[in-house]
Amino acid sequence: MKLREFAYSRSGDKGDIVNLCVFVYDDDNWEVLRRELTVEKVRDKFGSLVEGGITRYELPGTKGLNFVMTEALGGGVSMSLRTDPHGKSYQSLILEIDIDADEEIKPRLG
Amino acid sequence: MTSRSISIGSGSAYSTDRLDWAQELADSGLVDYMGFDCLAERTMALAQVRRLDDETAGHDQRIPELMRRFAGFLRRGGKMVGNFGAANPAAAADDVLRGMKLNGVAGVRVGVIHGDDVLDHVLDQDLEFPEMGVTAQAIADQVVSANAYIGADPIVELLDEGAQFILGGRIADPSLYVGPIAYEMGWALDDWEKMGIATLVAHLLECGTHATGGNYVDPPYRVLDDIVHLGFPLAHVSEDELIITKLEGTGGAVEIGTMKTQLAYEIHDPAAYLTPDSTADFSHVWVEEAGSNRVRVGGASGRPRPDSLKVLVGVDQGWKVVTEISYGGAGCVERAQLAAEVVAKRLEPYQSGIDEVRYDLHGMSALFDGQLPGGDPAEVRLRIAARCDDRETADAVAFEGQFLWMGPAGGGGVTTQMAPAIGVTPALLPREDVKLITEVIEA
Numbered sequence: 001m002k003l004r005e006f007a008y009s010r011s012g013d014k015g016d017i018v019n020l021c022v023f024v025y026d027d028d029n030w031e032v033l034r035r036e037l038t039v040e041k042v043r044d045k046f047g048s049l050v051e052g053g054i055t056r057y058e059l060p061g062t063k064g065l066n067f068v069m070t071e072a073l074g075g076g077v078s079m080s081l082r083t084d085p086h087g088k089s090y091q092s093l094i095l096e097i098d099i100d101a102d103e104e105i106k107p108r109l110g
Numbered sequence: 111m112t113s114r115s116i117s118i119g120s121g122s123a124y125s126t127d128r129l130d131w132a133q134e135l136a137d138s139g140l141v142d143y144m145g146f147d148c149l150a151e152r153t154m155a156l157a158q159v160r161r162l163d164d165e166t167a168g169h170d171q172r173i174p175e176l177m178r179r180f181a182g183f184l185r186r187g188g189k190m191v192g193n194f195g196a197a198n199p200a201a202a203a204d205d206v207l208r209g210m211k212l213n214g215v216a217g218v219r220v221g222v223i224h225g226d227d228v229l230d231h232v233l234d235q236d237l238e239f240p241e242m243g244v245t246a247q248a249i250a251d252q253v254v255s256a257n258a259y260i261g262a263d264p265i266v267e268l269l270d271e272g273a274q275f276i277l278g279g280r281i282a283d284p285s286l287y288v289g290p291i292a293y294e295m296g297w298a299l300d301d302w303e304k305m306g307i308a309t310l311v312a313h314l315l316e317c318g319t320h321a322t323g324g325n326y327v328d329p330p331y332r333v334l335d336d337i338v339h340l341g342f343p344l345a346h347v348s349e350d351e352l353i354i355t356k357l358e359g360t361g362g363a364v365e366i367g368t369m370k371t372q373l374a375y376e377i378h379d380p381a382a383y384l385t386p387d388s389t390a391d392f393s394h395v396w397v398e399e400a401g402s403n404r405v406r407v408g409g410a411s412g413r414p415r416p417d418s419l420k421v422l423v424g425v426d427q428g429w430k431v432v433t434e435i436s437y438g439g440a441g442c443v444e445r446a447q448l449a450a451e452v453v454a455k456r457l458e459p460y461q462s463g464i465d466e467v468r469y470d471l472h473g474m475s476a477l478f479d480g481q482l483p484g485g486d487p488a489e490v491r492l493r494i495a496a497r498c499d500d501r502e503t504a505d506a507v508a509f510e511g512q513f514l515w516m517g518p519a520g521g522g523g524v525t526t527q528m529a530p531a532i533g534v535t536p537a538l539l540p541r542e543d544v545k546l547i548t549e550v551i552e553a
Contacts (some may be wrong), residue, residue, distance in 0.1 A: 004331065008328070010326075012375045014376055015241060015534070021370075021375070023371070023374075025331075027447070036507065045328060045481065047479070048481070059380045059393055059395070059398045060393060062373060062374075062396065064374060066374050066377065066380055068130065069378075075326050077151060077152060078531075078532060078533045079533040081430070081466055081495035082468070083470055083472070089477045089478075101365050107333050
């Protein structure tokens with residue numbers, strides 16, 4: 001299933017760096033999120049959009065992950081020629097990632 | 111002795127944020143303070159460019175409206191803190207004083223913070239710009255501005271001197287709230303644990319309606335009853351608890367989901383959120399429901415603030431031009447792609463003046479660079495964007511975009527935007543090199 005079925009996200013920018021946080025609707029899905037949403041899967045989904053590195057941080061208090069991507073906006077909001085120089089729409093792209101854990105996950109919409 | 115507390119509301123999250131809903135919060139009587147962030151990374155550099163053209167400009171253009179809307183709040187003793195000064199705190203103070211007179215506000219002390227403009231220092235010290243891989247002198251003729259992100263210290267100092275309206279230039283977003291919280295709670299600015307807590311509250315307020323349902327709704331997964339008229343967030347801070355809520359009767363929501371997305375918005379390492387006031391640790395922050403549209407938060411901590419201040423440097427990058435045209439019906443993608451190829455050929459004589467150019471198809475691959483393949487669209491919009499050395503080259507790009515009226519077939523709805531391209535790049539300056547001056551004016 002898509003990540004969107006059990007998690008939500010928001011992206012933000014600083015210079016040419018994007019951060020993308022991901023939280024689970026249901027805390028019971030937190031361990032699956034931690035295990036399945038790897039840097040490799042995020043890198044694969046974002047491909048050419050991110051030219052620099054991707055670092056994953058955890059927020060155990062709120063059961064969330066935070067991905068920090070460098071060289072991710074074509075030069076940052078002031079320089080970028082991209083349609084969305086802030087990367088606001090990235091929060092929708094990460095939710096398209098396929099997560100292979102159908103039997104463990106309780107989806108948001110039954 | 112009664113225990114200390116503060117109620118503080120968010121009034122603005124960027125330079126053109128809406129003031130009408132913020133006024134509702136100020137007029138509700140629920141808050142003693144309102145914080146106003148008026149600057150994004152680029153806003154500051156653009157303000158500096160306006161000031162270069164006109165020495166009485168370069169500050170927040172909403173001040174006349176602001177004073178009209180918040181005169182009542184000030185008359186009732188409410189306190190306001192904002193980075194309304196942008197590139198010109200002195201001119202902002204003039205506008206504020208004028209606005210107070212016009213709207214019958216008297217006996218108010220206005221605190222002004224000067225000194226975040228460090229352009230001369232950046233050039234004299236030939237500061238390094240790590241993201242660009244150059245030092246200041248190497249591109250001195252392109253450097254148009256440099257402003258240091260300043261913290262809560264001068265805000266606390268001015269509140270202590272009885273200032274009721276405080277403005278400055280590049281006051282860091284969270285510091286607009288950390289200052290009042292520290293002052294009212296009696297928290298020392300080097301009590302890092304408390305600064306981490308104040309920074310958490312500040313971070314949840316600083317983006318305005320981003321915390322109350324803005325940038326959140328995504329049906330059918332995330333649905334809120336009413337997002338037409340969002341409420342601005344406010345916080346009640348005491349030694350016992352931190353409550354975030356919004357004005358009753360407004361739309362949006364303050365709930366666990368809206369809080370979590372704001373908590374992690376624009377932060378990198380959650381255990382080390384760097385601001386001028388602290389190295390805040392949000393990794394163990396928790397959020398719990400405390401009623402309808404009301405949450406309790408906690409678990410923040412902090413470590414010493416960074417020794418350096420971040421400086422944002424504005425760099426002249428020539429001109430940016432964007433031109434668009436739409437194609438519809440069968441073969442629309444092919445015609446748009448052909449149009450892009452034709453324009454690229456026609457622009458070959460101008461190549462030396464074009465730093466970067468890109469061709470995107472809205473409806474196909476403009477947002478995600480083809481990373482998310484879709485089906486056959488009924489229509490597409492070709493977007494040509496270029497950054498050019500000079501206005502003449504940018505004009506040539508615009509001309510070729512418009513000339514697509516002449517084919518391929520069926521192109522319509524041409525639009526063109528053109529503006530000077532001011533880039534911003536970060537640098538670091540030792541804290542002691544930024545000399546801030548505070549001034550109190552009796553209105």
